[in-house]
Amino acid sequence: MKIVDLDKLTGYNDKKMNRELVHDNYTFRILNFNFEPGQELPIHSHPADSELALQVLEGEGFFLGEDEEIPAKAGDLLIGPVSEPHGVRATTRMRVLVTIAPPI
Amino acid sequence: MKIVDLDKLTGYNDKKMNRELVHDNYTFRILNFNFEPGQELPIHSHPADSELALQVLEGEGFFLGEDEEIPAKAGDLLIGPVSEPHGVRATTRMRVLVTIAPPI
Numbered sequence: 001m002k003i004v005d006l007d008k009l010t011g012y013n014d015k016k017m018n019r020e021l022v023h024d025n026y027t028f029r030i031l032n033f034n035f036e037p038g039q040e041l042p043i044h045s046h047p048a049d050s051e052l053a054l055q056v057l058e059g060e061g062f063f064l065g066e067d068e069e070i071p072a073k074a075g076d077l078l079i080g081p082v083s084e085p086h087g088v089r090a091t092t093r094m095r096v097l098v099t100i101a102p103p104i
Numbered sequence: 105m106k107i108v109d110l111d112k113l114t115g116y117n118d119k120k121m122n123r124e125l126v127h128d129n130y131t132f133r134i135l136n137f138n139f140e141p142g143q144e145l146p147i148h149s150h151p152a153d154s155e156l157a158l159q160v161l162e163g164e165g166f167f168l169g170e171d172e173e174i175p176a177k178a179g180d181l182l183i184g185p186v187s188e189p190h191g192v193r194a195t196t197r198m199r200v201l202v203t204i205a206p207p208i
Contacts (some may be wrong), residue, residue, distance in 0.1 A: 076107055078106070
């Protein structure tokens with residue numbers, strides 16, 4: 001067992017979304033993405049049978065889908081197949097916890 | 105894709121931990137456990153090769169292990185094999201997001 005204090009994963013990058021690996025095993029991969037206002041995880045998809053969970057830990061922005069932008073705030077959790085187009089754009093500083101299972 | 109507002113999963117139960125299923129697929133199962141002060145998820149383990157993540161969304165308490173009690177507060181994320189003894193005890197009202205992959 002290990003314990004991670006998510007509130008200490010506060011690294012940001014002026015140039016692009018800051019990506020930190022929290023856990024990686026055959027079961028699931030967990031990542032922490034931190035965005036400055038305006039930064040984004042561009043819409044993309046993966047040809048795999050995995051699912052992902054995007055949980056907004058702090059801040060506000062949008063979940064991006066094909067032809068849609070859904071307002072996202074702390075406490076919102078998006079769940080779906082990695083094969084469906086998905087992305088994130090921040091309007092404030094934004095921290096997002098990402099879980100992918102099984103890892104791709 | 106579906107979006108869940110975790111902050112709206114505010115059900116509590118006077119008698120025992122309140123358990124709500126958020127998502128269940130072959131990839132991962134996600135649950136929301138809400139505890140009144142003093143309520144607990146008793147220490148247990150599962151004979152399976154899955155892993156779990158216990159994320160404290162709100163409140164304070166303890167992660168329970170074999171012969172140990174580790175203080176847990178909002179933002180703390182415990183990750184480990186479901187085969188290792190684990191549990192939770194709340195000292196305040198406490199909301200915990202549970203992810204199990206693959207589901208058992």
